[in-house]
Amino acid sequence: MIPPLTGQLLAWYHKNARELPWRFTFDPYAILVSEVMLQQTRVDTVIPYYSRWMNRFPDVKSLAHASEDEVLRAWEGLGYYSRARNLHRAAQLIVQMHNGIIPASAETLKQLPGIGAYTAAAVASIAFREDELAVDANIRRVASRLFDLPDPLGSPALDTAARSALLVQMPPENAGDFNQALMELGACICLPRQPLCSSCPVQALCLAYRNGTTSERPVKPGKPAIPHFQVTAAVIWQEGKVLLAKRPASGLLGGMWEFPGGKIQPGETRQQALAREIVEELDTEILVGEQIGVFKHAYTHYKVTLYAYHCRLDGKQPIALAAQEIRWITPAELEQYPMGKIDRMISQKIQ
DNA sequence: GATTCGTGGCT
DNA sequence: TAGCCAAGAAT
Numbered sequence: 001m002i003p004p005l006t007g008q009l010l011a012w013y014h015k016n017a018r019e020l021p022w023r024f025t026f027d028p029y030a031i032l033v034s035e036v037m038l039q040q041t042r043v044d045t046v047i048p049y050y051s052r053w054m055n056r057f058p059d060v061k062s063l064a065h066a067s068e069d070e071v072l073r074a075w076e077g078l079g080y081y082s083r084a085r086n087l088h089r090a091a092q093l094i095v096q097m098h099n100g101i102i103p104a105s106a107e108t109l110k111q112l113p114g115i116g117a118y119t120a121a122a123v124a125s126i127a128f129r130e131d132e133l134a135v136d137a138n139i140r141r142v143a144s145r146l147f148d149l150p151d152p153l154g155s156p157a158l159d160t161a162a163r164s165a166l167l168v169q170m171p172p173e174n175a176g177d178f179n180q181a182l183m184e185l186g187a188c189i190c191l192p193r194q195p196l197c198s199s200c201p202v203q204a205l206c207l208a209y210r211n212g213t214t215s216e217r218p219v220k221p222g223k224p225a226i227p228h229f230q231v232t233a234a235v236i237w238q239e240g241k242v243l244l245a246k247r248p249a250s251g252l253l254g255g256m257w258e259f260p261g262g263k264i265q266p267g268e269t270r271q272q273a274l275a276r277e278i279v280e281e282l283d284t285e286i287l288v289g290e291q292i293g294v295f296k297h298a299y300t301h302y303k304v305t306l307y308a309y310h311c312r313l314d315g316k317q318p319i320a321l322a323a324q325e326i327r328w329i330t331p332a333e334l335e336q337y338p339m340g341k342i343d344r345m346i347s348q349k350i351q
Numbered sequence: 352g353a354t355t356c357g358t359g360g361c362t
Numbered sequence: 363t364a365g366c367c368a369a370g371a372a373t
Contacts, residue, residue, distance in 0.1 A: 038369040045359065045368085079357025082372075116371045136369045156352090183369055192367065193362080226365090250373095252356065298364095299357060341358065354373085361366085 005205050006169045012201035013181030028102040028127035029060050035119045036087050063091040072338035086114025104128040126176035134179040138186025144218035148207035152219040228303040232274040233261035234311040245323035257337040270307045281322040285315035295342045308346050
């Protein structure tokens, strides 16, 4: 027997579901790619990346055999680059350990790098019709309102309450549609701000609506202040080439290439800071020349204002102390190297 | 349990 | 404008 909430939700979904590219396939690899790209990322942002990706890496094997730079370059602009490196590793593990076949169970999927509870459940339910509830930010918000749950976002209590309330509603052998219907409702109707309750297919069953607490659900935790750093970057020229450094594999922009530099410390001029950073990172001296530009950017946890300068060596050849690798490349080659937003802007400015 | 991971669009 | 938020995972 299908509960009323589920019946109305699925009927609404089948009539109103957006025609997203990954909804025209049952290919588990395609579903997996879409789910990883959609982590913390809007549908409209993902669509062009997804299409290019499936064209470039159409199956697990082609992804497994690609280079890390190729993979990161295809991901450039999507952010959270560990997703790309983990998906790359997952593809290699699937080839090596699963004979190139994507595991069908959430439990096995979750063992792969970059696949957590949500993505494992989403792929298992959508691609393999397993009975798995996939709780994402949309479903968390929808459940918080539907059942008027007082626990704050991020608390285990909210997820426990949401899961237990939703599991009894989940239709057997159709968890994929159930999950997607809830997410679709969250993305299109049950919006974070100013939800479209008058268009909601389950308004009559919504406890927050009945209790007048919709705007208070979900309860949000307080957020810390965002620091703002002044940083520098050096475009070091030598015989018509510029120096690029590959960032460490872990941490911010892991594995991406950049122009070396770093934070300005109290009492330092920008030029002094840059020269110091180059000694620390590359074990050599530079002459700081003309300013290329000022670039402002906001990361998740801090903001930066970056000052970039043309520079040239005033010492021995650099050594990669802080980077995985350094390379001298021509300006024309810059486009081949995966970079974060700021370094891409610098690259384009020196063309 | 708390932090750390990008970027772009929207208000 | 500055902050909010997005189909989360790893540490």
